[in-house]
Amino acid sequence: VVSHIELGVQGMTCASCVGRVERGLQKVDGVLNATVNLATERASIEYLPSSVSPGQLKAVIREIGYDVLEEQ
């Protein structure tokens, strides 16, 4: 089973920020794909819910240094 979540990510101001969040998410076990849109401040993540939870995905983004909004 594959799940999808959209998270609001605040605090990104350049393309390097986007890359940091994308790479940080993509290396998490259970994440299949992660793309981040700077203009809309959203992360789109495909993941295996058997391996990783939405709460863990949010925590990863916060650890990288950005604020996360509730899933949208």
Ligand code: 9UX
């Ligand atoms: Mo860009 Mo983001 O210079 O934290 S990497 S502002």
